[in-house]
Amino acid sequence: MRTELRVLDPSVWDDWYGNLLLAFGGVPEAPEKSALWRELTECERSIGAWDGADIVGTASLYSFRLSVPGGGIVPAAGVTMVSVRATHRRRGVLRAMMRRQLDDIRAAGDEPLAVLTASEPDIYGRFGYGAATQTAYAEIDTAKVRLTVPEGTDGVRLRAVPLESAVEACEAVYARRVRARPGMLERTPGWERVPLLDPPGDRKGASPLRCVLAESGGGVTGYARFAVKPDWDLAGPKGEVVLRDLEALDPASYAALWRFLFDLDLTSVIRTGPRPVDDPWQLLVSDIRRCAVRLRDSLYVRLVNVGAALEARTYTTPVETVLEVTDPLCPWNEGRWRLSGDAKGASCERTDDSPDLRLGVRELGAAYLGGVPLTALAGAGRVQEAREGALTEATNAFATPVAPWLPHAF
Structure with a gap:
């Protein structure tokens, strides 16, 4: 069985959204809710997985602007309305849609981050999303x-x-x-x-x-x-x-x-x-x-462009560190990045220098908004310190004076 991914045609929104509701239990939704979500859906950034004449998967993106440490506002792709029909689970439909979204975000070039809220926490880690906030x-x-x-x-x-x-x-x-x-x-x-x-x-x-x-x-x-x-x-x-x-x-x-x-x-x-x-x-x-x-857990963050994302926020204390990042799903992020920053701004560029910290893009996403200390991730074995003292320095720099928070789901 083969599925085909297509950009959502507004004329089939009802069927597309109906597939989503079916995946979440099939309970009919109040008309005013469906009407608002239809109004907010960016059809040109939405895809359906088709098996012949049937829609068997859905995924969409919102064009958000997200506050980041230092008071900046950064464009972010809000991943939403993700579903796979029960008859088509474990056939690569979800992975194909997530792959397509990341490629599309990168091709557009103006959103260094993707964010989502997860119906189940264990789904999105394998796609590089880290739990960055709690509520x-x-x-x-x-x-x-x-x-x-x-x-x-x-x-x-x-x-x-x-x-x-x-x-x-x-x-x-x-x-x-x-x-x-x-x-x-x-x-x-x-x-x-x-x-x-x-x-x-x-x-x-x-x-x-x-x-x-x-x-x-x-x-x-x-x-x-x-x-x-x-x-x-x-x-x-x-x-x-x-x-x-x-x-x-x-x-x-x-x-x-x-x-x-x-x-x-x-x-x-x-x-x-x-x-x-x-x-x-x-x-x-x-x-x-x-x-x-x-x-x-609340907002999950995924760095689509490591360099641009780390440059988009500021840092509570001065930091000068080399991060060795692994990202199998987005190989353009893999490698070593020199992060130099303070409360006024930051730069993040490719380097061949020896790493100070080794971590995956999922861990970087979890720490990005300042709510998850890098030391905690290291304690869980998910960040490795290659230079003594680098972990404390980076943890203090990434920290924020107030906890990050997402006011409402999307």
């Missing part, structure tokens, strides 16, 4: 956990606004936050709709999504989007606050929004969506043990 989820027992807020919080005005009318103000706050934390995506037109998706069938008993704005100094300085899931037992109310997202430009606005969520009537739990692992609310609560924080 935190929490279930905060607000009946027993107190919140201590900093001075100035009482000067923040909170205002409940209709969800749709607050989009512009929320996006302005979000846009100012992107460069402050690696791993965040600039939201180009259309993507501001993703955090607003709220089909009734997905609410699981919760209310429609709500929005509260924080205002200070004459402008909007933060927002929280959330729902409330009512619940009662014989002892009284025990509702949940379901937090979709929260961003703020200063500590007072941030704390005021959290205090509002803690104080919502008839609720005793805040269940958060994805949050940064170093989210400051964890230092405002009286008892972190009653917050049930759990971590999950």
